[in-house]
Amino acid sequence: MAGRNEERFIMVGANYKSHIPKEKIPSFWKKIKGKPIISVLILAAIVLCCILAEYLSNHDPSGFYLSNLNEPPNSEFYFGTDSLGRDIYSMIWYGGRASIFIGILSMVIITVIGVTYGCISGTANAKVDAVMMRAVEIINSIPSLLLLLLLVSIMGKQDILKISFVIGVTSWFALARIVRSEVRQIRNCEYVLAARCMGANFLQVMHRHLIPNFVSAILFVVISSISTSISMESTLSFLGLGLPVNVISWGSMLSLANRALLSNTWWVIIIPGVFLVITLLVITNIGNYFRKETNRKASNL
Template sequence: MAERTDEQFRIVGANYKTYTPKKQRPSFWVKWKGKPFFSMIVLAAIVLCCIFAGYLSHHDPSDFYLENLNEAPNASYYFGTDSLGRDIYSMIWYGGRVSIMIGMLSMVIITVIGVTYGCISGMAGAKIDAMMMRFAEILNSIPSLLLLLLLASIMGKQDIWKISFVIGVTGWFALARIVRSEVRQIRNSEYVLAARCMGASFPHVMQKHLIPNFISAILFVVISSISTSMSMESTLSFLGLGLPTHIISWGSMLSLANRALLSNTWWVIMIPGVFLLVTLLAITNIGNYFRKEVNRKASNL
């Protein structure tokens, strides 16, 4: 059998050129496929409207228009008025500022406590780690609403900072467990051991070597804590332990729900409830996207 050579398979012809296929860039829709595009637009629109509330509102949200009590939505009051004669349309945007600010502040407190506590527990010895985790599990076994009610009643009259602190110090337990499990997996890595052998302090190791390696794993919990904090603030306000009436938030607006049910003014409950629900769903959807991305990357490893 004749031996095959390269000459038998050489392509010949006039003006022959090799064809190199061009790499096609993914289109805009392919690039954004699967991303919570709609949720990001809705959330950005609500946040921007709350930031520029002064340009959108045409009534003072804290003024009492006593001649227009419990008015249904109309041309003058787009979302109607409540039992105190306040313009709900203006209150929505100014109240959104407070609710979103409480969610962000609580998220920062939850993240700082949870990450620090989880890193310390993960880097500590077996006995200290067990004690710290048992303490966190005991606190986590207590219903969060019960802890919130206890701390809120102890701290007295609430404001934005107090209620953010109360929500933050009662919501870090789940985050601490996740951080602790991640740190236990990477604490014996070469770069961590090298940093500790060179005398690096614990804050340096945590900032430079631990947090960058588990930040993607906790993004879902961190983002979801914003929506959880906003819903907790609404719950406390509904139970009468939230923000006072003169501090407008979506939660304090919903605290008037019992009066609205008695007077059959559906817009007092429906409109702030819809804004709160849409915002929470948008934040949760964005958090779910980050969780799926982390799981997808982990499965590809």
């Protein structure tokens, strides 16, 4: 009888390696692994600072300190001053409010128009669907910046609500096509047909059966529309067609970039630009996460 310390089996074979069990990863780290935690934290910090702008600012953001024109960052003006003598540090937080609000409001407009239009087109008959999609393709063939410039010139002097509306009504076409494609796939499912037979109207079917089934597929477009809207507002302001200079936003701050280049005041461009770029990057990263999750779930079906 073999002793207790004697091996009962001997493993043989080419390239044999002993199995070493891997250390178990704690469940908390498994849950957050692969998620854009850093992006969420950065975005939350920026939004929180913008909300608490009154407590963070040390100067009047709309005040003109004429004795401190174009001062570089120092102990009194942390981010320096612009060519009008305004404190950039205080303007960053108040301007972030306007830029983020424009992004969110434009996103809501884009989502409402795009989802409604896409659902109508997806549930309509072939002729109506063809007409609606051809109309979207024709309008979408026009450069979005050209549409923005046309509407801005028609509406006259801009404010936060007007600029959000202009951006929203010119940016929903891609979302409408995605929604239409998703609705066409599920419109003949049993639960949709049953709801129609029971007398549910279009809004009830869209709210209870259509939207819940394609919401994950459009999250990336919806979230990305926030960063797109913020960048559009900045572009219009840089061109002198966005918000007026007295309405503080990151875009209106960058509208003074031409003066800053001539006077070599780099902080007037770099600091608002850094906050704008970081915000756009983290929002895009969060949107990419939802896109990857949607693709992963679709591949597992």
